[in-house]
Amino acid sequence: MTTATEEGRRNSRRGKRQESTTAKAESKVAWAFSSPALILLLAFTVAPFLLAFILSFTNQRLISPLPTRFVGLDNYIDTLSSANFWKGFFNNVWFVAVVVPVQTAFALWLAILVNRKIPGRVFFRTVFFLPVVTVMAAAAVIWSLLFNANGLINAIMETVTFGNFTVDWLNSTTWALPAMMLVGIWQGVGFQMVILLAALQDVPEVLYEAASIDGASRWQQFRNVTLPGIRNGLIFVVTVTMILAFRLFDQVYIMPRVPGGPLDSTRTMMLDLVETGFGAQAIGRGASIAIVFFVIVLSLTLVQRRFIREEGEVT
């Protein structure tokens, strides 16, 4: 079979018949190359994705002697009227509202710092990036000890505020989620920094030279050259951070004494998903949460693509 391919290729000008056998052989090879990944994708991505829709309209349970029954929109109604779901959703939104602006601005600042051509910048870039290669589960464990009532964070707070502010972070319904935000930022900001650094380096140097000849101040250069120049990078970073914030799970499962605690103050959508679909074995209802989650992620992605496309049209 393979020899026919080569033969056909070498003499591809000879005639139409040979050309079509070549095409056939090439297509055979192509399918042989594609099929391992294709089969895996069909089985473990496409099938479960379609199944999520189907299951979300049924009363399917993980292990159950009862026959599967079609229940219409019941799961969605249950999900959207459940206090746990909204608690999780609003915690995710709160997380997004704080982490997205703070982390993006922080990442941009770090990227600008390590983008200056000064000795040692590679070293600092490496250090800022190190938490990204720390497994979140391990980071969550380290930080739970740091956030201990008698831990290091409180020792620092005590010094900085002269003893006016210490709190039992992970046992406080107010402060547990902000503590996890800090962990999220600590672990994730290096990732964003690298993306923004690449974007910064793509801004043509000439633009800065032109701006400084025109007498633009540093702030004006940042405002009118840097920010427009890295627009797509910024949009990407913002969207990815939002999506990651909706996927928040590892910290809320590991850091509090009870997952999502204290008193559900760190409950998230993903915790609800795991507790419903896996903990309570309510596959049908869990699937409905998954679909709602997917719709959120999809809308964020579409908004991102739209913004990035507009940029393309302008230039």
Place this chain on the structure above:
Amino acid sequence: MTAIQTSPTQPKLESMERRRRINLIVQYILMVLLAAFFLFPLVFMFVAAFKQDASVLSDSDSIKAFIPDADSFVGLENIRSASSRASVWRVFLNSTIISGFIVGLGLIVNSLFGYALARLRFRGRFALIATIVALIIIPFEALAVPLLFITAELGWLDTYHVQILPFIANPLFIYLFYTFFLNVPVSLEEAARVDGAGPVRTFVSVVAPLAKPAYATMAILGFLFSWGQYLWPVMVTRGVNVRPLPVGIGVFKTTPPVQWGDIMAFAALMTLPLLIIFLIFQRYFIQGIASSGVKG
């Protein structure tokens, strides 16, 4: 235009030079403080990993948390204790097997598909490319519940393969290879074919060696993702036999008696492989992530 007036510019230049120096010093101070922010939890972990449990807690509210000292130094006692209480080495082996298979098989499967999409002409190719791009945006969490249902029906719970098979083929990596191969000059492959090499041999001996950067990027990102997986193994593993590191440390943290020295030794052990690989292949990490960002 004012170059001739040397006397007034000289002090001005000097003051500018001074301001630049001060700026630079300020920037270094800032960067050192930032470096401390990113490093202190890791330093804390590595120091605590070799400390007596009692000292880990009592030192944790002062600078002593970062200073190893001879009195409370216990050497490898913590990791020994953790491994007897939480089978750390077994769990480490599990993670190595799982990540090894995901990355190893993923490199082959994803690059072959990416190559076919970029280079070979066959029917349905464009539809497949569009599908891959669409699949990138489906987060795994949206698939976890139905996948749990499927794998439970198949009796796959508590196995290695339930943690491996769903993650081998990855639309993001397929797309990475696809765009990489689009930019490789065709002439080399054509030369190989003229020399009589079949498509498989062309791929193995000509194309794959050229694609080393793409392979490196996928290997590193794949390892980073798979080593840290938490949500899926929480749902599909119960005992210690196939449990990966993140689940292992999560369980260990809540298993009484809580001994922080042991826990930190466990955390250090699971962090170390990625840190070492990162420090060796730093360039590829940074490039890989930067390129994943550009593509969006």
